[in-house]
Amino acid sequence: MQTAWQLLERGDLSIQHIADAVGYSSLSAFSDRFAQHFGHSPSHFRRLSK
Numbered sequence: 249m250q251t252a253w254q255l256l257e258r259g260d261l262s263i264q265h266i267a268d269a270v271g272y273s274s275l276s277a278f279s280d281r282f283a284q285h286f287g288h289s290p291s292h293f294r295r296l297s298k
Contacts, residue, residue: 249270249281249282249285249286251269251270252266252267252269252270252278252282252290253286253293255269255270256290256293256294256297257293257297259294259297263275263278263279263290263291263294266278266290267279278290279291
């Protein structure tokens with residue numbers, strides 16, 4: 249999840265590509281797990297990092 253966070257902060261990859269890069273074939277599974285781990289969805293963090 250830390251790698252996913254770092255990739256989200258960079259902002260040059262889509263959330264789907266980040267999910268793929270960290271081993272999730274399902275975007276929804278990745279988003280659910282990310283939200284459980286950090287308390288917010290990946291798109292929430294993407295908006296904050298812009």
